[in-house]
Amino acid sequence: MKILVVGSGGREHALAWKLAQSERVQTVFVAPGNGGTALDRNLKDINLSDPAALADFALQEHIAITVVGPEVPLAAGIVNLFRERGLKIFGPTKEAAQLESSKDFAKSFMQRHHIPTAQYQTFSDLKAAHAYLDTHGAPIVIKADGLAAGKGVVVAMNIAEAHAAVDMMLSDNKLGDAGARVVIEEFLSGEEASFIVMVDGKNILPLATSQDHKRLLDHDLGPNTGGMGAYSPAPIVTPELHARVMREIIQPTVQGMAKDGIVFTGFLYAGLMIDEHGNPKTLEFNCRMGDPETQPIMARLKTDLVNVMEHAVNGTLDSIALEWDRRTAMGVVMAAAGYPDAPVKGANITGIPHDTSDCITFHAGTSLNGGQLSVSGGRVLCVVGLGDTVKSAQKHAYDVVEQIQFEGAQFRKDIGWRALNRKH
Numbered sequence: 001m002k003i004l005v006v007g008s009g010g011r012e013h014a015l016a017w018k019l020a021q022s023e024r025v026q027t028v029f030v031a032p033g034n035g036g037t038a039l040d041r042n043l044k045d046i047n048l049s050d051p052a053a054l055a056d057f058a059l060q061e062h063i064a065i066t067v068v069g070p071e072v073p074l075a076a077g078i079v080n081l082f083r084e085r086g087l088k089i090f091g092p093t094k095e096a097a098q099l100e101s102s103k104d105f106a107k108s109f110m111q112r113h114h115i116p117t118a119q120y121q122t123f124s125d126l127k128a129a130h131a132y133l134d135t136h137g138a139p140i141v142i143k144a145d146g147l148a149a150g151k152g153v154v155v156a157m158n159i160a161e162a163h164a165a166v167d168m169m170l171s172d173n174k175l176g177d178a179g180a181r182v183v184i185e186e187f188l189s190g191e192e193a194s195f196i197v198m199v200d201g202k203n204i205l206p207l208a209t210s211q212d213h214k215r216l217l218d219h220d221l222g223p224n225t226g227g228m229g230a231y232s233p234a235p236i237v238t239p240e241l242h243a244r245v246m247r248e249i250i251q252p253t254v255q256g257m258a259k260d261g262i263v264f265t266g267f268l269y270a271g272l273m274i275d276e277h278g279n280p281k282t283l284e285f286n287c288r289m290g291d292p293e294t295q296p297i298m299a300r301l302k303t304d305l306v307n308v309m310e311h312a313v314n315g316t317l318d319s320i321a322l323e324w325d326r327r328t329a330m331g332v333v334m335a336a337a338g339y340p341d342a343p344v345k346g347a348n349i350t351g352i353p354h355d356t357s358d359c360i361t362f363h364a365g366t367s368l369n370g371g372q373l374s375v376s377g378g379r380v381l382c383v384v385g386l387g388d389t390v391k392s393a394q395k396h397a398y399d400v401v402e403q404i405q406f407e408g409a410q411f412r413k414d415i416g417w418r419a420l421n422r423k424h
């Protein structure tokens with residue numbers, strides 16, 4: 001059968017790489033793909049990204065299942081469009097994707113269904129927003145309502161920063177429509193984890209746990225990024241906490257969406273904040289897999305992903321179990337010079353070794369021209385090491401990172417530090 005993966009990042013390379021391992025697959029198309037998917041002889045890039053053009057392609061090519069990586073086409077309704085045309089696709093409808101595409105939607109949904117999350121209020125009026133800040137004080141968190149590619153959240157540690165964030169969004173319109181409404185919410189402290197499940201509308205299949213690193217620099221310093229590395233499993237998510245997150249957050253979310261008449265299908269990603277007593281709260285929902293969490297998660301998945309996707313689009317996820325490599329997978333992102341503010345494109349990339357049983361290099365912002373691989377985006381590569389211990393996974397990843405060269409490459413040297421510190 002033929003499969004289509006929509007997207008061009010490291011997440012999509014990892015999904016396509018895993019889908020292509022299935023013996024049932026004839027071709028995995030990636031639209032539009034990147035330098036890594038172009039190099040992989042098991043994958044075929046197609047230069048399309050418009051949802052209607054993709055649906056035409058899927059019909060022509062008799063694509064059995066389409067898997068969507070990023071949030072933007074989901075929020076634009078690619079799933080609605082494919083289904084109207086009789087095509088099987090894994091992802092949420094435009095309506096269900098509001099869990100990610102509108103922070104206000106997600107917050108009022110959580111409040112209505114008693115899902116633990118920070119206290120909040122939503123504003124479009126500038127004066128009212130400033131007054132709320134004055135009443136509540138700092139630290140406090142200001143979030144643009146709409147999709148902002150990771151640039152829509154300000155965690156204000158003092159009140160001046162909080163007022164500036166509200167001005168930036170509501171009065172200077174720096175984020176456009178996405179910032180025309182803001183959610184102002186209570187600051188939560190603790191440790192973050194990513195909790196990702198697959199949902200077929202009713203049944204829920206949890207993926208392996210993971211944790212990412214948002215800040216650019218070692219010791220979690222510097223600006224926020226799309227993610228500089230991630231690993232799986234996340235030792236903070238104990239079996240007890242896992243059960244609790246399923247019971248208090250994931251199940252009520254899936255049931256609540258169905259109750260509200262917006263059946264959720266697709267990957268559901270809850271960004272969690274776990275406080276010092278081990279209580280989880282939901283920071284946000286994403287309606288897709290995380291990037292870079294996907295890369296270490298796919299590196300550990302042993303089950304045939306095509307079978308899993310087939311159950312997912314047919315509503316039978318209750319009849320499949322996932323099997324995981326017991327090793328730790330540690331993904332280290334190599335980013336372009338100037339990332340995240342102004343990534344420099346064009347540098348040639350050399351030294352990527354062949355994948356082995358303990359290290360895989362996934363591409364993100366790379367392109368292949370006449371056999372030469374070069375930098376074409378902010379996050380360039382994600383090198384995933386596997387090992388019996390966190391330490392050996394980390395070593396396998398960094399041994400390969402050190403071999404790869406491009407001008408101005410940035411990467412953190414401490415990916416996995418939380419897991420390493422948590423000695424058991």
Ligand SMILES: Nc1ncnc2c1ncn2[C@@H]1O[C@H](COP(=O)(O)OP(=O)(O)O)[C@@H](O)[C@H]1O
Nearest residue numbers: 118141150152153155185186187188271283284
């Ligand atoms: N209520 C909160 N308290 C403390 N930190 C928060 C809170 N909400 C978000 N953050 C921090 O900001 C980051 C981004 O917020 P998030 O809601 O995940 O938005 P997005 O991923 O869309 O930018 C989180 O990963 C977390 O580090």
Ligand SMILES: [Mg+2]
Nearest residue numbers: 271283284286
């Ligand atoms: Mg987030």
